[in-house]
Amino acid sequence: MDAVIWTALGVGGATVIGALVGFIFKKPSHKFNDIILSFAAGVMLAAAVVGLVLPSLEYGGKYGLIITVAGIFCGAICLNLIDKIVPHLHKMTGVDQESHPDKTAQLNKVLLFVIAIAIHNLPEGIAAGVSFGTGDNMQALTVAGGIALQNIPEGMVIIAPMLASGMKSSRTFVIAMMTGVVEVLGTFIGYFAVSISEAILPFALAFAGGTMLYVISDEMIPETHAHGCERAATYSLLAGFCLMLVFDVLLG
Numbered sequence: 001m002d003a004v005i006w007t008a009l010g011v012g013g014a015t016v017i018g019a020l021v022g023f024i025f026k027k028p029s030h031k032f033n034d035i036i037l038s039f040a041a042g043v044m045l046a047a048a049v050v051g052l053v054l055p056s057l058e059y060g061g062k063y064g065l066i067i068t069v070a071g072i073f074c075g076a077i078c079l080n081l082i083d084k085i086v087p088h089l090h091k092m093t094g095v096d097q098e099s100h101p102d103k104t105a106q107l108n109k110v111l112l113f114v115i116a117i118a119i120h121n122l123p124e125g126i127a128a129g130v131s132f133g134t135g136d137n138m139q140a141l142t143v144a145g146g147i148a149l150q151n152i153p154e155g156m157v158i159i160a161p162m163l164a165s166g167m168k169s170s171r172t173f174v175i176a177m178m179t180g181v182v183e184v185l186g187t188f189i190g191y192f193a194v195s196i197s198e199a200i201l202p203f204a205l206a207f208a209g210g211t212m213l214y215v216i217s218d219e220m221i222p223e224t225h226a227h228g229c230e231r232a233a234t235y236s237l238l239a240g241f242c243l244m245l246v247f248d249v250l251l252g
Helices: 002-024 030-059 061-085 103-134 137-164 169-196 198-224 230-251
Strands: none
Touching: 002 103, 002 137, 002 169, 030 061, 030 103, 030 137, 030 198, 030 230, 061 103, 061 198, 103 137, 103 169, 103 198, 137 169, 137 198, 137 230, 169 198, 198 230
8 A cells, every 4th residue: 555655745745846947947848848838748658568468368368359459449439529528739839928918828728737637647557556456566556657747747737837827836846746636636636546446457457558648649649740750759759668677677
């Protein structure tokens, strides 16, 4: 249980770290942000496959393949439905004072953007918590590490739009911190859900993997390929993916 608590705090705290970096570098270059985000996407991709999808197949038994495929699609569809309700994460990263001169309208758009991030953070936290259901803490920490790494650039991205809308720095930081708290709650929800019933573990693992794969494909990769840095972003993703494979082999 101690590992779960520290993991929850680490996953949520990564968003806070990103927010603090965001205050220092209010407008990081697109190339820098794309490389970091691509590396995080590679880490998350490896974590989703190695830490969630493959264990789902293993624990699913006779019907493992069916359960895993169904879980992946259910996870992806769940986030797809969320995206129909709230704005996509990447749609608000370019908010600035010039493009939205009306402060009230700008602030409303920014808050919608932050809500979107918070909602997406919940299934990511659940993924971190569910991964502990396998009993392999090292594998669970690998998944959590991938999610935490992705949260750092995410925390950075939300600071500039809020400051540009005229929001006070203190309130900006509190709101950014609350998006991390959502992830902490998600971690505990995922952990206790599989603790109550091990029967749902294979599906829960695949579902969590599906949500992560959806975020990588629908949000992270398009964002990193939108500013002319496709080649650097691609190699950065591969570097993140291979690094997690090395860790899995050496620590596994």
